Amino acid sequence: MKAAPFEYVRAGSIGEACEVLQREGDAVKVVAGGQSLIPMMAMRLVRPGWLLDINEIAALKFVAMDKDAVRIGACTRQSTVERDQELAARVPLLRQALAWVGHIQTRNRGTIGGSIVHADPCAELPLVARVLGARMVLRSTAAARTVEADAFFSGPMMTATDANECLEEVQWPAWGERRTGSAFTEISNRHGDFAMVSAAAQLSLGDDGRCVRAAFGLGGMGQTPLAFPQLAQRLVGTRLEDEIVKSVAHDAAAQSDPGSDLFATAAYRRHLAGVLAARVISAAHAQAGSKG
Amino acid sequence: MTTQFRYIGKHRRTKEDPRFVTGRGRYAADIALPGTKHVALVASPHPSARIVSISTDAALAAPGVLTVLTGDEFCARTDPLYVGVDAPKVTRYALARGVVRYAGEWVAAVVADTRALAEDAAELVEVEYESLPFVIDPEAALAPGTHLIHPDHGTNVLYRRKFVWGPVEEAFAKADHQLAFRATWGRSSTVPIETFGVTARWDPVAELLDVWASIQMPKYPDQTARALRLPGNAVRVHFDVDVGGSYGVKRGIKHTVLVGYLAKKLGVPVRLIEDRLENMRGGDMHGPDRFFDMQVAFDRDGTIRGMKMRAVDDVGAYAGRSPLQLGKPVGAICGPYQIHAIEYEPTSVMTNKTPQEAVRGFGQSPTNFAIERAMDRVARQLGMDRIELRRKNLIRRDQFPYLIPSGSSYDSGDYHTVLDKALEASGYPALVRMRDEARLAGRLAGIGVATCLEPSGGNASFELLFNPKNETTTWMDSCLVRVDLSGSITGVMGTSSSGQGHETLVSTVVGEILERDPATIRVIHADSLNALPSNSPVGSRMAIMLGGAAAGAARKIRDALVAIAAHNFECSPEDLEYRDGNVGIKGAPSKMLSWDQLVEIAHRKFHKMPPGLDPGLQAQFVWEVPTGGGVPTQDGRVQMYPCYAFEAHVVYVEIDPDTGKPSIRKYVCGHDCGVMISPDIVHGMTYGGIAHGIGASLYEKFAYTEDGQLASGTFMDYLIPSSMEVPDIHIVDHCTPSPLTTFGQKGSGEAGYLGAPAAIANAINDALDPLGASIDTLPMSHLALWETITKATKM
Numbered sequence A: 001m002k003a004a005p006f007e008y009v010r011a012g013s014i015g016e017a018c019e020v021l022q023r024e025g026d027a028v029k030v031v032a033g034g035q036s037l038i039p040m041m042a043m044r045l046v047r048p049g050w051l052l053d054i055n056e057i058a059a060l061k062f063v064a065m066d067k068d069a070v071r072i073g074a075c076t077r078q079s080t081v082e083r084d085q086e087l088a089a090r091v092p093l094l095r096q097a098l099a100w101v102g103h104i105q106t107r108n109r110g111t112i113g114g115s116i117v118h119a120d121p122c123a124e125l126p127l128v129a130r131v132l133g134a135r136m137v138l139r140s141t142a143a144a145r146t147v148e149a150d151a152f153f154s155g156p157m158m159t160a161t162d163a164n165e166c167l168e169e170v171q172w173p174a175w176g177e178r179r180t181g182s183a184f185t186e187i188s189n190r191h192g193d194f195a196m197v198s199a200a201a202q203l204s205l206g207d208d209g210r211c212v213r214a215a216f217g218l219g220g221m222g223q224t225p226l227a228f229p230q231l232a233q234r235l236v237g238t239r240l241e242d243e244i245v246k247s248v249a250h251d252a253a254a255q256s257d258p259g260s261d262l263f264a265t266a267a268y269r270r271h272l273a274g275v276l277a278a279r280v281i282s283a284a285h286a287q288a289g290s291k292g
Numbered sequence B: 001m002t003t004q005f006r007y008i009g010k011h012r013r014t015k016e017d018p019r020f021v022t023g024r025g026r027y028a029a030d031i032a033l034p035g036t037k038h039v040a041l042v043a044s045p046h047p048s049a050r051i052v053s054i055s056t057d058a059a060l061a062a063p064g065v066l067t068v069l070t071g072d073e074f075c076a077r078t079d080p081l082y083v084g085v086d087a088p089k090v091t092r093y094a095l096a097r098g099v100v101r102y103a104g105e106w107v108a109a110v111v112a113d114t115r116a117l118a119e120d121a122a123e124l125v126e127v128e129y130e131s132l133p134f135v136i137d138p139e140a141a142l143a144p145g146t147h148l149i150h151p152d153h154g155t156n157v158l159y160r161r162k163f164v165w166g167p168v169e170e171a172f173a174k175a176d177h178q179l180a181f182r183a184t185w186g187r188s189s190t191v192p193i194e195t196f197g198v199t200a201r202w203d204p205v206a207e208l209l210d211v212w213a214s215i216q217m218p219k220y221p222d223q224t225a226r227a228l229r230l231p232g233n234a235v236r237v238h239f240d241v242d243v244g245g246s247y248g249v250k251r252g253i254k255h256t257v258l259v260g261y262l263a264k265k266l267g268v269p270v271r272l273i274e275d276r277l278e279n280m281r282g283g284d285m286h287g288p289d290r291f292f293d294m295q296v297a298f299d300r301d302g303t304i305r306g307m308k309m310r311a312v313d314d315v316g317a318y319a320g321r322s323p324l325q326l327g328k329p330v331g332a333i334c335g336p337y338q339i340h341a342i343e344y345e346p347t348s349v350m351t352n353k354t355p356q357e358a359v360r361g362f363g364q365s366p367t368n369f370a371i372e373r374a375m376d377r378v379a380r381q382l383g384m385d386r387i388e389l390r391r392k393n394l395i396r397r398d399q400f401p402y403l404i405p406s407g408s409s410y411d412s413g414d415y416h417t418v419l420d421k422a423l424e425a426s427g428y429p430a431l432v433r434m435r436d437e438a439r440l441a442g443r444l445a446g447i448g449v450a451t452c453l454e455p456s457g458g459n460a461s462f463e464l465l466f467n468p469k470n471e472t473t474t475w476m477d478s479c480l481v482r483v484d485l486s487g488s489i490t491g492v493m494g495t496s497s498s499g500q501g502h503e504t505l506v507s508t509v510v511g512e513i514l515e516r517d518p519a520t521i522r523v524i525h526a527d528s529l530n531a532l533p534s535n536s537p538v539g540s541r542m543a544i545m546l547g548g549a550a551a552g553a554a555r556k557i558r559d560a561l562v563a564i565a566a567h568n569f570e571c572s573p574e575d576l577e578y579r580d581g582n583v584g585i586k587g588a589p590s591k592m593l594s595w596d597q598l599v600e601i602a603h604r605k606f607h608k609m610p611p612g613l614d615p616g617l618q619a620q621f622v623w624e625v626p627t628g629g630g631v632p633t634q635d636g637r638v639q640m641y642p643c644y645a646f647e648a649h650v651v652y653v654e655i656d657p658d659t660g661k662p663s664i665r666k667y668v669c670g671h672d673c674g675v676m677i678s679p680d681i682v683h684g685m686t687y688g689g690i691a692h693g694i695g696a697s698l699y700e701k702f703a704y705t706e707d708g709q710l711a712s713g714t715f716m717d718y719l720i721p722s723s724m725e726v727p728d729i730h731i732v733d734h735c736t737p738s739p740l741t742t743f744g745q746k747g748s749g750e751a752g753y754l755g756a757p758a759a760i761a762n763a764i765n766d767a768l769d770p771l772g773a774s775i776d777t778l779p780m781s782h783l784a785l786w787e788t789i790t791k792a793t794k795m
């Protein structure tokens, strides 16, 4: 379990990193926290010609509160984000999800950007990105562009990131509604394992207790994490009665096409999806309701 | 209970902890001899194939490569590895020759300057294969006309025999009721953090092979020498290497023969440290993979009259000692119960899977699981309380020594009391209320109880029972104790330790006998050329065997000191009193020779020595296993292990009915292993054993795909429970001393593991009971539980 030979370069700035990417293209792998990449290299499942280390680039490590969104630098550690109180207040779903990402030790190294670009269909952060409609800022030597989550995740471990691009930051929309609640849950065999199925929801209530805004999604149910904006729309205007919640959750599960593996069959996943979707919607509702 | 002891049974700092806790352990990977070269392996991607050709040219040309070894050369120059049963045609070497028999089997070994270079070159070895049929399912492997793993052997069956002990048919005919079911134990193991590692160095002048390895194996130096065609005294195994986890699996014999051969061939030190992938797939360390067809005959009042157990164990593609894991349970085949008629039909079968190795309990935990599932099923069928059923059938404390139908005599026990203590500690009535309230609230909740034995003391009677050509009837161990001129004490043991705390054991025991502070006693590991005979720390035996030997040696020292004093006081030893190492005349406190004075006489003053006593002060003690040495009768009855520890588990679980996710909410283990020499070590063993049992029952499995590939070859798929899955565990001690051992101790190296899977399976089944569902296959994964629940609720 030793990586195949590779060249190593440590970039001091985003510009420098982009130059290496421009020059070497496909042969480069960016290493951030290394929690996914290094094991794959050790098993020789990935064999980059170049390993581009972005851990020294200070400009990739920040948490900035904008009016409508929170911007997080790609190389910001997951544990830093997890501990940020202000961020937890503005994008609560992010902290709720982070508690499920691996273990405290992996979160001390693992980065926000690494998890997003790794794009495991069972991973928590990509699911939150899709549910909230996060925006990814990709930088190359020529320019920077912003890609919406819907367009960003294109398949299992595949994203819209081009070979000459580095993820610079992720912008997480913050909802302004006062009575907003969110919830994240998942089923995995052991705590800290990748989820068999995960579910995330965020919704807001009006003063009359009716739902005025809703978003939810499922992880592990397809090639990418899935969001269900149209089904979520069915929740808006309701009082989120059990019946409607169950029906929406059921439809979401029915619409997905999950795979089978050692630990979960497609039938089990679909069943879990219905259960978990209903649970997060109800939990988010309860949380929003408590801000009465 | 242990107040008559000074050091035994006390909470004292263990000898080993300071070394391990401060990171000063010295493991196989810490052995760094100058000029060491490194091995990487080429593994078969096929479960079964003919090797058409191997081209090593490109690999040999790669940077830093010394050699590429294949099976043709290796198998011609070494001898096959030992087989535990009479199956001489089931030959096994470290490298495949001609055919491969499981995915992951080693086909070639590359030696290079570094492990990374060796791996680079290993990718360049070109092997051409021609696929052959394969068989993964043990029942398919038993069917006639199936693919033969070893055609020369003529069958896939390695061992099969039907034992009948007592009037079985009569019991079944006369009993009020019968039941039958199948219980399946999944292929799991002990999977230590440290994989197997070995370094070997050949000295061509001394003609001596030095070996440093992460080893826990009986007769390892001997088997290494034989396979390498060397005299026994040409192999020196250094037993002072710390072992980073084992519980049976650190056998590494094939690795050692391979590395020994390479070191000799190349004239440089060579080392192989398995990586995780090699360890899981090709390390030959999977555990029992077994199903039981159980039949029980019982009366209306709950009396168990007879039991039939057919056990089929899939040992994978080769046999070492693995078939014998069906043999050890013969020594506790009726569990802690009075069952007078038993039929046992063990079948050991080969498939195209990774070979099996010894795992904690040597086959006893699966057997306990099957027996305990049977007890619960009987209770359920009778509508009887499971605890009452157990109380009714448990051997009573006034019945010891108790002879079971298969020939072993249980030494001692107080099963009813231990069960009661465990129930009390669990707050049983409240636990039942908790369960019933949870059920009313729509949750699936269950309580599991299991009462199981841990046979200990490890003789090897099953070797002769399973193979008449193998007349092994002793499984001795020994200890050397020496007192140097300064009066310091050193204990020498003849084997390695893999986490059992032998240094604490020996120093405590020697300190107890000599009345000297164990903290001042050093304990070292000999190497195999200067070691006294040992059979290594297997079979839960060292507290009994090494502890007994250390005590025996210390007693000889004590007797020598008393003899010296008697000689100098010109009195009889009976007039003397030994206290704290000093010897004085009874009733005359001033008439005393101190420890230092006595030691000085022994080492320097021959003129003050009694005639017949050797100068210097050291003693050795070699001990045969108590009650050991027996030969099986015609119908296969024999005394197995001497001592029997008992454990009673009480577990509370809940299962989320919507997801199948189980969670263990309460865990109590009542435990009686006689006198505990170090209670902290015993408790540590028990905690770990229960965690291991949680893994075997709910999570861990070496799963295979339909095309014969190992599907769980990393820790992403082979699921060892973490601290998040293991609940608080409450251990309740009880002490019924063994009449057979030095201090009344019994073994506890397998404690917890021998009952936890049974208890958890019973708890899960209790939780499923209101649905009318049951599950008897381990591990009970979330998926399996959900499927069981779904099937039941749809009906």
Ligand SMILES: Cc1cc2nc3c(=O)[nH]c(=O)nc-3n(C[C@H](O)[C@H](O)[C@H](O)COP(=O)(O)OP(=O)(O)OC[C@H]3O[C@@H](n4cnc5c(N)ncnc54)[C@H](O)[C@@H]3O)c2cc1C
Pocket: A029, A030, A031, A032, A033, A034, A035, A036, A037, A038, A054, A074, A075, A100, A101, A102, A103, A106, A107, A109, A110, A111, A112, A113, A114, A115, A117, A118, A120, A122, A123, A124, A125, A161, A165, A166, A167, A168, A192, A193, A194, A195
């Ligand atoms: C024991 C364990 C448990 C785990 N459990 C989970 C879990 O439950 N859920 C989960 O989601 N993950 C889990 N993981 C995986 C891991 O924690 C995440 O995928 C992760 O944190 C990735 O971030 P990283 O910074 O370590 O990325 P790296 O491993 O460094 O990189 C991952 C990928 O992203 C690319 N990349 C990284 N940064 C950039 C960038 N700025 N621009 C372009 N490309 C980039 C890399 O090239 C690589 O392809 C676990 C890992 C371990 C070891």
